[in-house]
Amino acid sequence: MPKREGTTIAGRRDPKTRVKPTLDEIAERANTSRSTVSRAFSRPDLLNPKTVAQILAIAEEIGYRPNNMARALSTGRTGNIGLLVPDIANPFFPPLIKAIQSQADALGLCLFLGSSGESGARENTLFERLAGQTDGIILASTRLSEAQVRTHAARHPITLINRDMVGLPRVLIDTQAAVMEAVGFLAENGHRHIAYLSGPKESWSNQQRMEAATEACRRTEIRLSIIPLSEPSFEGGETAAEQAVAAGVTAILAFDDLTAQGAHARLSALGVAIPRDISLIGCDDALPAMTYPALSTLSGLSQEAGRHALKLLCDAIEHRDGSQDMKVVLGARFILRDTAGPAPSEPRADPIPVNDRNR
Amino acid sequence: MPKREGTTIAGRRDPKTRVKPTLDEIAERANTSRSTVSRAFSRPDLLNPKTVAQILAIAEEIGYRPNNMARALSTGRTGNIGLLVPDIANPFFPPLIKAIQSQADALGLCLFLGSSGESGARENTLFERLAGQTDGIILASTRLSEAQVRTHAARHPITLINRDMVGLPRVLIDTQAAVMEAVGFLAENGHRHIAYLSGPKESWSNQQRMEAATEACRRTEIRLSIIPLSEPSFEGGETAAEQAVAAGVTAILAFDDLTAQGAHARLSALGVAIPRDISLIGCDDALPAMTYPALSTLSGLSQEAGRHALKLLCDAIEHRDGSQDMKVVLGARFILRDTAGPAPSEPRADPIPVNDRNR
DNA sequence: AAGCTATTTGCAACCGATTGCATAAGTCAA
DNA sequence: TTGACTTATGCAATCGGTTGCAAATAGCTT
Numbered sequence: 001m002p003k004r005e006g007t008t009i010a011g012r013r014d015p016k017t018r019v020k021p022t023l024d025e026i027a028e029r030a031n032t033s034r035s036t037v038s039r040a041f042s043r044p045d046l047l048n049p050k051t052v053a054q055i056l057a058i059a060e061e062i063g064y065r066p067n068n069m070a071r072a073l074s075t076g077r078t079g080n081i082g083l084l085v086p087d088i089a090n091p092f093f094p095p096l097i098k099a100i101q102s103q104a105d106a107l108g109l110c111l112f113l114g115s116s117g118e119s120g121a122r123e124n125t126l127f128e129r130l131a132g133q134t135d136g137i138i139l140a141s142t143r144l145s146e147a148q149v150r151t152h153a154a155r156h157p158i159t160l161i162n163r164d165m166v167g168l169p170r171v172l173i174d175t176q177a178a179v180m181e182a183v184g185f186l187a188e189n190g191h192r193h194i195a196y197l198s199g200p201k202e203s204w205s206n207q208q209r210m211e212a213a214t215e216a217c218r219r220t221e222i223r224l225s226i227i228p229l230s231e232p233s234f235e236g237g238e239t240a241a242e243q244a245v246a247a248g249v250t251a252i253l254a255f256d257d258l259t260a261q262g263a264h265a266r267l268s269a270l271g272v273a274i275p276r277d278i279s280l281i282g283c284d285d286a287l288p289a290m291t292y293p294a295l296s297t298l299s300g301l302s303q304e305a306g307r308h309a310l311k312l313l314c315d316a317i318e319h320r321d322g323s324q325d326m327k328v329v330l331g332a333r334f335i336l337r338d339t340a341g342p343a344p345s346e347p348r349a350d351p352i353p354v355n356d357r358n359r
Numbered sequence: 360m361p362k363r364e365g366t367t368i369a370g371r372r373d374p375k376t377r378v379k380p381t382l383d384e385i386a387e388r389a390n391t392s393r394s395t396v397s398r399a400f401s402r403p404d405l406l407n408p409k410t411v412a413q414i415l416a417i418a419e420e421i422g423y424r425p426n427n428m429a430r431a432l433s434t435g436r437t438g439n440i441g442l443l444v445p446d447i448a449n450p451f452f453p454p455l456i457k458a459i460q461s462q463a464d465a466l467g468l469c470l471f472l473g474s475s476g477e478s479g480a481r482e483n484t485l486f487e488r489l490a491g492q493t494d495g496i497i498l499a500s501t502r503l504s505e506a507q508v509r510t511h512a513a514r515h516p517i518t519l520i521n522r523d524m525v526g527l528p529r530v531l532i533d534t535q536a537a538v539m540e541a542v543g544f545l546a547e548n549g550h551r552h553i554a555y556l557s558g559p560k561e562s563w564s565n566q567q568r569m570e571a572a573t574e575a576c577r578r579t580e581i582r583l584s585i586i587p588l589s590e591p592s593f594e595g596g597e598t599a600a601e602q603a604v605a606a607g608v609t610a611i612l613a614f615d616d617l618t619a620q621g622a623h624a625r626l627s628a629l630g631v632a633i634p635r636d637i638s639l640i641g642c643d644d645a646l647p648a649m650t651y652p653a654l655s656t657l658s659g660l661s662q663e664a665g666r667h668a669l670k671l672l673c674d675a676i677e678h679r680d681g682s683q684d685m686k687v688v689l690g691a692r693f694i695l696r697d698t699a700g701p702a703p704s705e706p707r708a709d710p711i712p713v714n715d716r717n718r
Numbered sequence: 719a720a721g722c723t724a725t726t727t728g729c730a731a732c733c734g735a736t737t738g739c740a741t742a743a744g745t746c747a748a
Numbered sequence: 749t750t751g752a753c754t755t756a757t758g759c760a761a762t763c764g765g766t767t768g769c770a771a772a773t774a775g776c777t778t
Binding site for chain 1: 725726727728729730732733734735
Binding site: 070102 | 488
């Protein structure tokens with residue numbers, strides 16, 4: 001039995017000595033029962049309007065706030081949702097989190113946020129902790145295996161962002177077409193050897209991009225060097241950029257904007273001019289025009305993704321029966337800004353090409 | 360009575376038809392009572408080790424997860440904490456959120472995140488919603504009035520970040536000395552008229568910075584133009600930068616890094632070279648080296664702030680009695696990078712000064 | 719005034735845990 | 749064998765709500 005303020009009388013605690021007002025206190029003051037007070041909030045249509053008014057007035061007066069946890073225990077609905085991301089500090093996520101938070105807010109839902117630090121194990125732990133106190137969870141760019149995700153999905157409503165699994169509600173930002181556009185642009189501008197800075201293996205987005213880049217390079221007969229990032233961070237981008245330079249590429253396609261910025265910084269430090277010597281293209285448009293020169297990238301759509309994800313999650317929570325296969329695909333585009341241009345050997349405005357374009 | 364899976368028998372629901380395992384199910388299988396099972400988790404020292412082992416084995420076998428909300432209802436402890444920020448997307452906050460999340464995680468606490476969109480009203484609503492299901496709440500850069508904060512603090516443990524209120528636990532990032540350093544640097548480099556892009560009125564940080572800038576300019580006899588930002592965002596910075604140019608300043612001190620980046624973008628678009636024509640200094644070091652050229656700024660310390668804040672909050676939750684006046688102050692420093700330099704009329708490496716430095 | 723339906727309310731059993739108190743079992747000395 | 753202590757366990761109340769069902773009251777009809 002919890003030790004708290006208030007003395008005990010027959011039945012429940014004496015309302016007068018209680019600190020936080022409860023239904024019972026209102027009931028006593030209104031000279032009615034707990035059930036009636038409860039209904040004044042949840043089903044006022046069942047009650048005499050005068051009764052409702054009186055109860056609401058008293059509630060207001062003593063500053064009553066319904067206890068969410070007690071309600072959840074009784075109804076099985078918590079009014080909370082969870083969001084798990086690999087890394088809050090990665091600029092791709094804040095806009096997404098913001099979109100979800102703000103929409104959840106509008107729906108009267110509270111948001112739990114977890115950052116797994118790119119670790120599947122931590123993501124699992126967080127999921128377990130949150131599963132008990134949420135109605136559903138959104139996994140953004142999950143690093144979990146398909147089996148793990150399915151296990152969780154069997155016990156708790158889930159929506160995925162940037163992970164394609166049949167049977168689960170999911171929102172996908174499709175960057176394949178955009179990657180092809182980007183490679184196409186590079187091909188047309190004389191690039192013959194480019195690098196792709198590859199992100200986490202577990203990342204669906206990374207797989208998609210790598211696949212698209214490979215295919216596009218095959219078609220345009222461009223040589224592609226795939227350089228794995230030690231981690232999808234600014235520092236990872238710095239290191240990888242150096243390897244790209246060593247490989248002798250004229251353009252770099254980075255896993256995301258953060259690594260692209262890391263690459264940018266390192267290249268600049270090495271005296272490599274962008275885009276004169278090397279063209280640089282990011283992904284996600286997470287640092288919109290926040291960089292100078294403005295980074296060429298693939299449009300992000302993280303906010304739209306967040307909105308759709310919450311919508312799908314709510315649907316999934318509603319009719320838990322329906323194992324309907326909901327899938328929303330958002331198409332990204334290539335955004336040409338100032339960090340990508342012609343290959344160095346092919347001067348921009350020079351009427352006389354120095355090199356043979358088809359060598 | 361909630362309608363759920365499972366048939367009802369005398370007393371509680373029939374454990375066999377239940378979906379989520381509860382204490383009762385374990386109790387039945389272990390042929391013991393609910394209390395014993397409960398103690399096997401919370402006070403195993405009170406039990407026969409063999410009993411504990413058996414119970415844990417069964418729990419493991421059937422995949423038992425304690426119901427957090429039931430526990431919270433009974434103990435009054437939720438194991439959750441809340442964090443309210445004005446804008447998740449402002450790059451100052453993600454590192455702070457990340458630090459808090461990761462430490463909360465280590466303590467086994469779950470984190471609710473709310474973004475108020477710079478609105479005090481929404482912040483209030485969020486607070487109300489979270490108060491019922493958290494043990495305490497951290498308010499980062501709150502936009503609430505002192506009275507509002509005190510009202511909340513009277514009912515719920517609170518810790519403040521970047522808001523100085525006597526009697527409440529708070530973590531302050533003191534940028535005044537850093538602002539003075541920055542202004543000092545500008546003075547020494549020949550700047551005679553600078554602008555401060557001023558953030559939200561409710562922001563303590565903004566008040567601090569404005570105050571320090573005013574004082575430093577008075578001492579160094581620099582003219583200071585205070586330009587209020589329409590909002591503390593990239594766009595706000597763009598607009599304000601234009602006004603700063605119109606005012607004819609040679610240096611800009613921005614409320615934070617985000618607005619500084621906005622200013623940077625607009626200045627570049629206007630053909631103003633940085634730092635040749637105008638020096639630019641941000642605040643918070645939120646975009647560390649993520650910009651090019653690297654932004655001069657005041658060190659952020661948001662992660663340290665987050666860590667301290669969670670620590671203070673936990674203390675406040677422990678001994679709720681103690682209205683001890685805890686205050687942690689972190690001192691920021693001026694970080695000179697590439698966007699600040701000599702005033703334009705005073706050439707950097709020119710051995711023959713064109714203007715009189717002491718004019 | 720009796721009969722019947724429609725509205726309002728209250729009773730009491732839940733939700734899934736925790737925990738004060740009492741009882742049962744085990745240990746040991748006399 | 750028995751009383752005095754420990755040590756382990758169980759009983760049952762409690763946290764603060766929700767809700768199925770039944771009882772009470774009100775409103776109409778004839």
